[in-house]
Amino acid sequence: MSTGDGSISDFFKTLVDHEVTVELKNDIQIRGTLKSVDQYLNIKLDNISVVEDLKYPHLSSVKNVFIRGSVVRYVHLPGSAVDTALLEDATRREAANQAGKVAK
Template sequence: MLFLHVFRTLQGKRITVHVKNGIVIEGTLQSIDHFYNIKLINTETKDAGNLNMVSTLSTAYIRGTSVLYIELPKDEIDLNILHDATRRQEETEK
């Protein structure tokens, strides 16, 4: 649950979610649960193609199983701390 904690510290920050069907949604992270279901507010859609209804959403609920990957703001993440925490978690699971 290390990464869930990282995502929860990013609530209120702008993230970009790439969905498996090719849609890219950027918005402010409002909430995320342990299934990685994401709620974004103040969204902007990129690469929505001809899906006009998606491009006009102000709030988006994205199911965790449909997420391809998530772009996080570089200035909000301390990679050294994240690397160390990942190593410690791996060692405790052995």
């Protein structure tokens, strides 16, 4: 996935400076301001809070995180900030790219 080709990472880049909630594969949910996303879907969040802070008190003092894309289960997006046409296009392109890789 390269920058500017209509990829999923390009879609996420349109949400920079919006609040998102990232759900990790270990069930931790982290809410924060999206600061960056790269082609591997690694995510940087600022001003974070953990959704179940009593369950994860060791994260209460953390304010900024870098999340490796491979540990992300879901990214919950603000509905008002989502360009659905761009999301649909990015999804189609990703599916076509994956189908092309499987066919080779």
